[in-house]
Amino acid sequence: MKNTFKTVALIATVLMAFTASANSADGKDRRIDLVNDTSVTMTEFYASNIDSDSWEEDILDGDYLRPGKKFEINIDDGTGYCLFDLKAVFADGDVVTENDFNVCVETRWRIYNSN
Numbered sequence: 001m002k003n004t005f006k007t008v009a010l011i012a013t014v015l016m017a018f019t020a021s022a023n024s025a026d027g028k029d030r031r032i033d034l035v036n037d038t039s040v041t042m043t044e045f046y047a048s049n050i051d052s053d054s055w056e057e058d059i060l061d062g063d064y065l066r067p068g069k070k071f072e073i074n075i076d077d078g079t080g081y082c083l084f085d086l087k088a089v090f091a092d093g094d095v096v097t098e099n100d101f102n103v104c105v106e107t108r109w110r111i112y113n114s115n
Contacts, residue, residue, distance in 0.1 A: 030076040030103040036065045036088075037112040044089035047073075049081035050100060064091075075103040 036042045042065040046055040059073060075084055082104035087097045088111055096111050 028082065028104045030082070031072050031074045032103055032106060033070050033108040033110075034065065034073050034088075035070040035108060035110040036067055037110055038090065039067050039113060040090045040092050040094065041066050042088050042111070043091050044087075045073075046087040047075045047077075047084045047103075049077060049079050050083045050085060051081070052085075055085075055087060 034042075034045060043060065044058045045060045045065070046058060048054070048056045056077070065071065082102050083100050084103055085097065085099045086101050086109055087095065089095050098109065101109060
């Protein structure tokens with residue numbers, strides 16, 4: 001029970017940090033709902049603008065997203081980009097990526113078992 005409370009508190013803190021600045025300087029909303037509709041826990045999530053040569057930091061930062069859960073993430077990295085490459089890593093070792101995801105248009109990245 002204590003670990004569950006810590007997890008909920010950590011997720012709430014992360015969510016507040018990511019949603020504190022909803023819109024960027026150009027007025028475009030780069031928030032998306034990250035949805036885990038798989039049967040496996042997501043352990044890492046990365047979003048890098050399309051001109052980045054490497055994956056940026058793990059946005060989950062040691063936390064995780066359980067099956068059937070979602071949370072909102074602000075993808076704005078301050079560069080003005082709308083197109084990002086997304087990567088999710090799961091507890092079973094599976095990796096799901098999507099290139100050129102438009103965070104200025106799309107509001108949800110949903111991962112499900114047949115991705």
